[in-house]
Amino acid sequence: MASKPKQVVKTAVITDNPVLRQILGICSALAVTNLMLNSLIMGLALTFVTGFSSFLISLIRKFTPKHIRMMVQTLIIAFLVIVVDVLLRAYYPTMSKALGPYVGLIITNCIIMGRAEAFAQNNPPFLALLDGLASGVGYTLVLLAIAFVRELLGFGSLFGFQVLGETWTNWTLMIMPPGAFFMLGILIWVTNSKKEGGKA
Amino acid sequence: MKNKNSLIYAVVFMLLLTAVTTLVLALLDQSTRVRVEEQQLLEKHQAILYSAGIDVPPEEVDAVFAERFIEVADAEETYEYYEGEKLVGYIVPYEGGLLWGSVTGYVGISAEGDKLLGMDVVSNSETPGLGGRITEEWYRSQFRNLELVRSPYLVYRPASGGNVDAIAGATQTSESLRAILNDTLNSFMDQKGGN
Numbered sequence: 001m002a003s004k005p006k007q008v009v010k011t012a013v014i015t016d017n018p019v020l021r022q023i024l025g026i027c028s029a030l031a032v033t034n035l036m037l038n039s040l041i042m043g044l045a046l047t048f049v050t051g052f053s054s055f056l057i058s059l060i061r062k063f064t065p066k067h068i069r070m071m072v073q074t075l076i077i078a079f080l081v082i083v084v085d086v087l088l089r090a091y092y093p094t095m096s097k098a099l100g101p102y103v104g105l106i107i108t109n110c111i112i113m114g115r116a117e118a119f120a121q122n123n124p125p126f127l128a129l130l131d132g133l134a135s136g137v138g139y140t141l142v143l144l145a146i147a148f149v150r151e152l153l154g155f156g157s158l159f160g161f162q163v164l165g166e167t168w169t170n171w172t173l174m175i176m177p178p179g180a181f182f183m184l185g186i187l188i189w190v191t192n193s194k195k196e197g198g199k200a
Numbered sequence: 201m202k203n204k205n206s207l208i209y210a211v212v213f214m215l216l217l218t219a220v221t222t223l224v225l226a227l228l229d230q231s232t233r234v235r236v237e238e239q240q241l242l243e244k245h246q247a248i249l250y251s252a253g254i255d256v257p258p259e260e261v262d263a264v265f266a267e268r269f270i271e272v273a274d275a276e277e278t279y280e281y282y283e284g285e286k287l288v289g290y291i292v293p294y295e296g297g298l299l300w301g302s303v304t305g306y307v308g309i310s311a312e313g314d315k316l317l318g319m320d321v322v323s324n325s326e327t328p329g330l331g332g333r334i335t336e337e338w339y340r341s342q343f344r345n346l347e348l349v350r351s352p353y354l355v356y357r358p359a360s361g362g363n364v365d366a367i368a369g370a371t372q373t374s375e376s377l378r379a380i381l382n383d384t385l386n387s388f389m390d391q392k393g394g395n
Contacts, residue, residue: 065204065213072217079221083228090232093239100328 005130012134019142019184020191024110028102029143030180036159039147040140041095042102045088047136049080050112054120054132061121073116074107081107111135146183150174247320248291251308252281253344287311292388296380299372301325303334307343307384313392316353319343319381331373339367351389352382 018024025046032038056076057064064072085103088096096103106112115135120128151157154175156164173179203209242258245265249256256264269291272278277293289311295304303324308317319340326332333339342364346354356366356378366374 060217063204063213065210067205068210068214071214075214075217075221079225082225086225086228086232089239090235093243100332 005127008127008131009134012131013138013141017138017142017191018111018114018135019139020188022111022114023188024114025139026184028105028109029139029146029184030177032099032102033143033147033180033183034150034154034175035098036144036147036151038095038098039143040159041088041092042099042106043136043140043143045084045103046106046109046111046139047133049077049084049106049109050115050136050139051129051133053077053080053112054115055125055129057116058120058123058125058128069121070117073113077112077116078107111139142187145187146180149183150179154179244322247306247322248279250320250340251291251306251318252289253308253317281308281317289317290388292384294380294384296376296383298324298326298334298376298380299331299370300327303377303380307381309348309385309388313348313389315348316343316346318345326370326373331367331370333367333370334373334377339365348385351386353385354378354382 012018016022019026019029028042028046032042053073053076057073060072061069081104084106085096088099088103112132115128115132119131123131148158151159152164153171154173156162156168156170171179174183242261245261246258248269249261249265252269254264254268268282269279270282272280272290279291280287281289281291290309291306292309293304293306295302297303301324303321303326305319305321305323307319309315310317321335321340324332324334326334343354346363354364355362356364356374364378366378
C-alpha cells in the first residue's frame with residue numbers, strides 16, 4: 001500500500017497520460033496551445049478543477065445515490081469551473097480575456113468526468129485528489145510541450161520573451177489550427193511508438 | 201440510513217448540494233464584485249483611449265482618461281477629447297446587434313468631423329476566431345485616422361470607394377458592425393451639423 005500514491009501519480013502523468021494515451025481533453029489541447037502562458041494557466045485551471053472535483057466526489061461518494069451520481073458530478077464540476085472563472089476575471093482579467101470561452105468549456109473536458117467515474121467514485125478522498133491533480137499535471141505537461149514548439153516556431157518567443165533573433169521568420173502555420181493538429185499528432189505518434197517498442 | 205435509492209432521498213440530496221454550492225458561489229461573487237467592476241471600468245477607459253488613438257501603459261490609463269476626457273453633458277457616454285486646451289475630437293459610443301448578440305464600443309471622431317480617430321469594441325458575443333476577430337488589432341486598426349468623406353462613411357473593399365476590409369468567414373458580423381458604425385457616424389454628423 002505504501003507505493004499506492006506513487007503509482008497513482010505515475011499512472012496518471014505518464015503511463016496513462018490523459019491526452020497522449022486516453023486521447024481526452026483534445027479540444028482545449030488544440031485550442032489554447034499557441035502560447036505557453038495560456039497553456040500553463042489553462043493547465044493549472046484544469047488541474048485545480050480535476051483535483052478538487054475528484055476530491056469532493058470521493059468525499060460524498062458514500063452518500064450519493066448511484067443513479068444520480070452523474071448529475072452530482074456535473075454539478076460539482078460546474079461549481080468548480082465557475083470558481084475558476086470568477087477568480088480569473090477578478091484577479092487575472094487579461095488571461096480571462098485571452099482564454100475566453102475555453103475557461104467555461106473546462107466543464108466539458110472529458111478528463112474531469114473520466115477521473116470522477118473511473119477513479120474518484122471508488123477510491124478514498126486523498127487518493128482521488130492525488131489522482132485528479134496528477135491527471136491535470138499530465139495534461140498540463142502535454143499542453144506545454146505542444147505550446148513550446150508552436151510558440152517558438154510561430155512567434156519566435158517563449159512565454160512572451162523573444163528568443164529567436166530578428167532574422168527568424170515566423171511560421172504562421174504553427175499558430176493556426178493546423179499547427180496544433182500536426183504537433184499533437186506527432187507527439188502522440190512519437191510517445192506511442194516509444195511505449196510499444198515501435199509496434200504502435 | 202434511509203433508503204438511498206428512494207426518490208425523496210435523491211431530491212433532498214440534490215437540493216442540499218445545490219444550495220451549498222450556490223451559497224459558496226454567491227459569496228465568492230460578492231467578495232470579488234468590487235474588483236471586477238474596477239476591471240470593467242478600466243477596460244472601458246482603455247477602449248476610449250484606444251478610440252482616441254492614445255497609447256499608454258495600463259497603469260496610466262485612468263490618469264490620462266481623467267486629464268484629457270470630459271463627458272458631454274447632454275449626451276450619455278459621449279466624451280470630448282482635449283490635448284491641453286485644444287479640442288481634438290469626440291468619443292461616441294455605439295451599440296447594436298451583430299450575428300449572435302449585442303456589441304458595444306466607441307468611435308473617436310476628429311473635432312472637424314473629417315476623420316475617424318479610431319474604433320474599439322468593449323463587449324461582444326461573436327464566435328471566437330470568426331466574428332470575434334472584430335476585437336483583433338488588425339481589424340480595429342483599419343479605422344485609425346480614416347478619412348470621412350461622405351455617407352456611407354465606411355465601405356468594405358473591394359466595392360468601389362472601399363476603405364476597410366471585412367472579416368473573411370464572418371460576413372454577417374462584419375456587415376452588421378459596419379451598419380452600426382455608419383448609423384452612429386450619420387447621427388453624430390447630423391447632430392453636429394444642426395448645432
